Amino acid sequence: MDLTTFLIQVLNSLQYGLLLFLVASGLTLVFGIMGIINLAHGSFYMIGAYMAFVLTSMTGNLIASILLGIPLAFAFGFILEKLLFVHLYKRDHLEQVLLTYGLILIFEELRSLAVGDDVHGVAIPAIFSASIPLSETMNYPLYRLVVSGVCLVLAVGLYFLIQRTRLGMMIRAGSHDRDMVQALGININHLYAIVFAIGVTMAALAGMLAAPLSSVYPGMGGSVLIISFVIVVIGGIGSVWGALVAALIIGFADTFGKVLVPEFAGLTVYLVMAAVLLWRPEGILKKG
Amino acid sequence: MKQQVAGRRGVMRAIVGLVAGAMIPLGAAQAADPVKVGLMLPATGTFAALGTAITNGFKQYVDEQGGTLAGREIQFFTVDDESDPSKATENANRLVVRDRVDVLVGTVHSGVALAMARVARQRDTTFIVPNAGADDLTRGFCAPNMVRSSFSNWQPAYAMGKAAAERGAKTAVTLTWNYAAGQEAVAGFKEAFAEAGGEVVREMALPFPNVEFQPFLTEIASLRPDAVYVFFAGGGATRFVNDYVAAGLKERIALYSSGFLTDGTLEAMGGNGEGLITALHYAEGLDTPRDNAFREGYVSRYGIVPDVYAVQGYDAAQLLHAGLEAVGGDASKKAELRAAMRAATIDSPRGNFTLSAAGNPIQDIYLREARGTENIVIGIAAEALADPATGCNL
Numbered sequence: 254m255d256l257t258t259f260l261i262q263v264l265n266s267l268q269y270g271l272l273l274f275l276v277a278s279g280l281t282l283v284f285g286i287m288g289i290i291n292l293a294h295g296s297f298y299m300i301g302a303y304m305a306f307v308l309t310s311m312t313g314n315l316i317a318s319i320l321l322g323i324p325l326a327f328a329f330g331f332i333l334e335k336l337l338f339v340h341l342y343k344r345d346h347l348e349q350v351l352l353t354y355g356l357i358l359i360f361e362e363l364r365s366l367a368v369g370d371d372v373h374g375v376a377i378p379a380i381f382s383a384s385i386p387l388s389e390t391m392n393y394p395l396y397r398l399v400v401s402g403v404c405l406v407l408a409v410g411l412y413f414l415i416q417r418t419r420l421g422m423m424i425r426a427g428s429h430d431r432d433m434v435q436a437l438g439i440n441i442n443h444l445y446a447i448v449f450a451i452g453v454t455m456a457a458l459a460g461m462l463a464a465p466l467s468s469v470y471p472g473m474g475g476s477v478l479i480i481s482f483v484i485v486v487i488g489g490i491g492s493v494w495g496a497l498v499a500a501l502i503i504g505f506a507d508t509f510g511k512v513l514v515p516e517f518a519g520l521t522v523y524l525v526m527a528a529v530l531l532w533r534p535e536g537i538l539k540k541g
Numbered sequence: 542m543k544q545q546v547a548g549r550r551g552v553m554r555a556i557v558g559l560v561a562g563a564m565i566p567l568g569a570a571q572a573a574d575p576v577k578v579g580l581m582l583p584a585t586g587t588f589a590a591l592g593t594a595i596t597n598g599f600k601q602y603v604d605e606q607g608g609t610l611a612g613r614e615i616q617f618f619t620v621d622d623e624s625d626p627s628k629a630t631e632n633a634n635r636l637v638v639r640d641r642v643d644v645l646v647g648t649v650h651s652g653v654a655l656a657m658a659r660v661a662r663q664r665d666t667t668f669i670v671p672n673a674g675a676d677d678l679t680r681g682f683c684a685p686n687m688v689r690s691s692f693s694n695w696q697p698a699y700a701m702g703k704a705a706a707e708r709g710a711k712t713a714v715t716l717t718w719n720y721a722a723g724q725e726a727v728a729g730f731k732e733a734f735a736e737a738g739g740e741v742v743r744e745m746a747l748p749f750p751n752v753e754f755q756p757f758l759t760e761i762a763s764l765r766p767d768a769v770y771v772f773f774a775g776g777g778a779t780r781f782v783n784d785y786v787a788a789g790l791k792e793r794i795a796l797y798s799s800g801f802l803t804d805g806t807l808e809a810m811g812g813n814g815e816g817l818i819t820a821l822h823y824a825e826g827l828d829t830p831r832d833n834a835f836r837e838g839y840v841s842r843y844g845i846v847p848d849v850y851a852v853q854g855y856d857a858a859q860l861l862h863a864g865l866e867a868v869g870g871d872a873s874k875k876a877e878l879r880a881a882m883r884a885a886t887i888d889s890p891r892g893n894f895t896l897s898a899a900g901n902p903i904q905d906i907y908l909r910e911a912r913g914t915e916n917i918v919i920g921i922a923a924e925a926l927a928d929p930a931t932g933c934n935l
Binding site: 254255257258261262265268269365370371372373374376384386388390391392393394396397465466467468469470471472473476507508509511512515518519 | 585586587589590719745746747748750751752753755756757758759760762763765775776778779780783784787788789790793794805806808809810811
């Protein structure tokens with residue numbers, strides 16, 4: 254592998270890792286702060302992608318669709334929490350799994366009824382459709398770099414929200430002691446609904462951003478769910494920075510695994526996970 | 542009292558029935574029996590559209606024959622196989638054991654089809670495969686009771702390897718999902734490409750259904766082969782082609798594939814698929830009277846344009862027709878029916894084909910070019926190509 258190829262592979266790893274972070278961050282929030290195992294997280298990613306497809310075919314522009322889709326996804330998450338997830342906090346994990354798995358089936362079927370089972374493409378916005386030549390034979394699509402940039406901005410924004418704002422302080426307090434926060438006069442139910450809605454929005458946003466890259470197809474949610482859980486576990490449950498570090502590690506493991514040990518490409522990610530958990534059973538960065 | 546009357550009436554009816562039955566010659570009684578056809582196809586999930594196309598094609602042919610084949614009504618039994626191999630044996634048994642179908646037809650997914658083949662063999666039921674391309678079905682797994690109206694994975698791939706070399710490629714890189722269909726396709730491509738003097742410099746694979754292609758595109762760009770051969774379908778195909786174009790590789794390195802890369806995916810590729818060359822046993826723009834009639838009939842019945850899956854369903858019905866004709870519609874004469882299917886020349890929309898001893902079509906594989914949302918025929922990649930049927934003793 255020459256230096257140019259190596260550097261492009263590093264770029265591939267970073268870019269893939271950042272996209273994974275975007276999907277997993279919502280899961281780590283909901284899992285870490287609210288203690289909910291949300292198997293339907295991948296479905297929110299799928300819903301985001303299909304929303305991008307439907308809205309883009311209506312508005313003709315992906316950027317407009319994303320701006321429109323974010324409040325829609327937030328409202329959807331908020332309502333879903335008020336209707337269903339609010340009943341889960343005091344129940345055990347098995348019931349959470351049951352409800353969220355049921356939601357996967359319901360969302361897939363609704364998707365099939367509403368949009369059908371065909372594969373659809375979403376056009377990259379014209380201003381980002383260029384490619385940057387990196388070597389004589391290889392171009393890099395500008396849109397991928399833009400998505401990476403957006404992911405970085407969101408990572409910093411999310412960190413800032415949770416660590417540096419009043420809302421974040423309440424959320425963190427709520428995750429430590431639900432009853433005490435309530436006793437202090439904070440509406441914890443409302444707070445949790447907001448956290449959940451943020452989680453759904455992050456997943457849907459990931460789906461919307463990824464739609465032009467991955468195309469939109471049935472079952473796409475399932476493909477990101479497992480890798481998201483891997484990242485949450487490696488990073489340390491509930492830690493946003495941990496999720497970022499873990500997503501980048503997975504990005505590198507996956508990319509270089511495919512290139513250097515293609516026979517075991519499917520395994521590298523899980524070997525890395527096993528190694529990290531042996532080293533730090535609670536994840537790289539503990540909740541904090 | 543009432544019950545007694547009813548009972549007596551029942552006995553009377555039974556006696557009349559017995560007498561009447563005895564008076565009608567046996568053969569005529571059977572002529573009234575419909576032939577039971579079990580369609581085990583996906584009605585839900587990723588392959589649902591393919592299942593519908595196969596069913597449509599099959600029923601179109603029966604309909605064109607006036608609703609009967611060899612003078613027999615066709616009675617359909619359907620099961621949704623969900624493309625789930627773990628439910629395949631149970632689903633096949635429902636048709637074969639519970640419904641006692643004469644002929645089992647299915648399916649899209651190769652893993653499911655292999656399980657169906659096992660059930661059909663145990664129960665000695667005639668089995669027609671209208672899609673699943675697993676080489677094994679007509680190789681190690683071949684059996685007298687089974688025929689295929691579609692293709693083996695090896696066939697389009699082998700034809701593509703031959704055509705790629707003829708089109709001037711000396712070196713190639715292959716990329717596929719690491720699953721049976723992909724491995725079989727790559728093996729077929731490599732075999733033909735090597736025979737024509739080409740060299741596959743690197744075989745790459747990624748776990749199914751992973752679609753993060755960027756690392757592989759980077760490798761391809763640094764290896765700079767003359768051609769790339771891939772085996773992808775559905776969402777993965779769309780994504781791969783889009784990434785290949787975005788990486789600027791499409792103008793520099795020829796991309797070849799078995800036809801599934803561009804079947805039903807061109808619209809989603811949004812123009813990125815334009816001009817891609819693929820090999821398959823069916824194409825648009827064949828413009829033969831046979832194909833035109835088939836396409837018109839399909840459009841008028843279902844309001845959509847037929848695809849390769851519809852043709853395979855249509856030809857599955859043709860194979861059954863050929864078999865039934867030879868036995869006067871008596872599906873219980875299994876050996877004769879099966880022999881007749883293997884001996885038949887099928888007047889398919891794709892062009893005439895016959896079956897090999899193993900039961901796989903010996904057919905022309907077309908070279909196609911993607912234009913708009915169609916794959917237009919530009920030539921024949923391999924004429925009357927027969928699968929080698931390695932390991933089949935028929």
